[in-house]
Amino acid sequence: QVQLVESGGGSVQAGGSLRLSCAASGYAYSSYRMGWFRQAPGKEREGVASIYTVGGGSTYYADSVKGRFTISHDNAKNTLYLQMNSLKPEDTAMYYCAADLEGSGYNYWGQGTQVTVSS
16 A cells, blocks of 8 residues: 655754655556645644646745745655755644645645744
């Protein structure tokens, strides 16, 4: 079955960097779109960044992370990445990797990895 496994989360001080990885497996075809979401305590889950893993690889970033985060995908390894620089305390959240295999929505999710940024 489809499985997404995140890694790379942890605790860092404000201004630091972290790179999240999401290893995907269990499906025969490449994904259509993959993304990173996050959810902080007491807040709704929000989209952080997404990337089309076919075609030109167009990306999307939430306004709050533009210029600081970079999403990328290695098609050969079927691994999604999120490079997070200049981290802020407000970036603290559980980060989830998700895959849209058919172009109809994010139907597959990882377990999440915690990112904690201290001031």
